[in-house]
Amino acid sequence: MTKAQIDQLLTDMGRHAQEQPRLIETHISWVIAADKHVYKIKKPVHYSFLDFSTLEKRKYYCEQEITLNKRLTENIYIDVLPVSTKSGHYSIGEDEGDIADYAVRMAKVDGNLQMDVLLSNNKVTPENIRKLAEKIANFHKYTTKIYEIDPFELASQFNDLGNEVQFLSTNISAADCAIIEQSIHISDRFIKQNASLLLQRVQNGYIRDCHGDLHTRNIFLLPDPQPFDCIEFNDSFRQIDILNEIAFLCMDLDAADRQDLSDMFVSYYNEISPAMNSIDEQLLFVYYKSYRANVRAKVNSLRAGSTDNEITKKEYLRQTVKYLRLMEHYLRLTA
Structure with a gap:
């Protein structure tokens, strides 16, 4: 239509x-x-x-x-x-x-029960985080394991952000636009250096048919948390490492200046389903957070390019820059 x-x-x-x-x-x-x-x-x-x-x-x-x-x-x-x-x-x-x-x-469903709205009103409780972590951890335990997958496709998904350079080069500062090329270089290096770990996680069954878009706008905090609006349009975006899945939510909480809730979620999740058992896996989790900030930057850039409303466009561009800088911050932590 x-x-x-x-x-x-x-x-x-x-x-x-x-x-x-x-x-x-x-x-x-x-x-x-x-x-x-x-x-x-x-x-x-x-x-x-x-x-x-x-x-x-x-x-x-x-x-x-x-x-x-x-x-x-x-x-x-x-x-x-x-x-x-x-x-x-x-x-x-x-x-x-x-x-x-x-x-x-x-x-x-009442929009006031969306997690992002509750978060903005400082109404997300430790009990909410515990129940959500339990729901996601148990979902990951039983959802389908994916073995026929190329873990290095993640690099091309990360690098797809490069397609936004032409548009962004005339809409944001040169310094912020340069983050994209620099980040692609760091990402490629990280993937190469951690190739054996990525392959091992596939073999060990850590790639699952997940939600794929797990962030605070896609969760209703009812008595039982209801994560909704999962990715249906691209299997490779949904069939991912469980660390990649929870990294999106934790990145979103970090972006809202609630790293305390982000750390709390990981702690509760790990009690039920240990997900980070080594320093390398912890760094991989941080890399996944950079990838999720990358996705947010790309989506906001696409939104900016598709609107005719100048005020709306400026807000999307502001969000794009915010997530570009967050992506850069995470990548520095992986070096």
């Missing part, structure tokens, strides 16, 4: 709603918050790391999103519904009309 069609869908949904549906846009999706449900429609985009370019692919990845997210959530992900069009109007879940796209239907 196009943005104009999404706007028409919002208008049509609003005619039968108690409240006007609210649109939340990301670089790959449109999310519509309605009265009782939330609908997620994938944008018809094709990046180096995902392909939503056809209707068939978007339907497939909607179905994957339901299946994969049900592993860690309860009563949030419901089903996949068609987005139909008839006589110039749009609806979700109707039998009549032509299918314009597909939407993931989810239960509407």
Whole structure:
């Protein structure tokens, strides 16, 4: 669907709603918050790391999103519904009309219970962290082990940030832009120096079919923590080292100036499922945190490049620089 069609869908949904549906846009999706449900429609985009370019692919990845997210959530992900069009109007879940796209239907959960919101209000407790660590550690124990994988693909994923240099070179300082090339060099060296460790972790079953996008905006802190919105669009981003998985959450907590909670999470996690048993593994964990800061920088750069709103663009660029500098900080610790 196009943005104009999404706007028409919002208008049509609003005619039968108690409240006007609210649109939340990301670089790959449109999310519509309605009265009782939330609908997620994938944008018809094709990046180096995902392909939503056809209707068939978007339907497939909607179905994957339901299946994969049900592993860690309860009563949030419901089903996949068609987005139909008839006589110039749009609806979700109707039998009549032509299918314009597909939407993931989810239960509407109070956004104030998202971990990032609670974190900003200083309401994340040690008990929250303990329960979350238990949930993730136990999930990692039983999720599928992945052996047929190239651990060195991580280098190309890290280096994909280089594709943003052309755009960023005219939008941020030269010094901050230079971090990208310098970091790619350090990352390549780290991967080469730790090749045997990376291979060993594959052989020892530490690569699992994980969540893949475990950060504070993707977690509801209900009585039972509910990590949602896992990666469905690229298996290699989800089938990762368990240290890589928890590194994203810990990097996110570090970025929010809550290293105390980050360290607490690792401590609780290790009590249930020891993940760092050597100095080399501890350094690998720090490298994974740099990779996760790299991902955040890339996503914010993509968002900056896709918006026409100058205020929004400046904020995304500010976030890009923040994560570039955090990535650089972590890499220095691995040297």
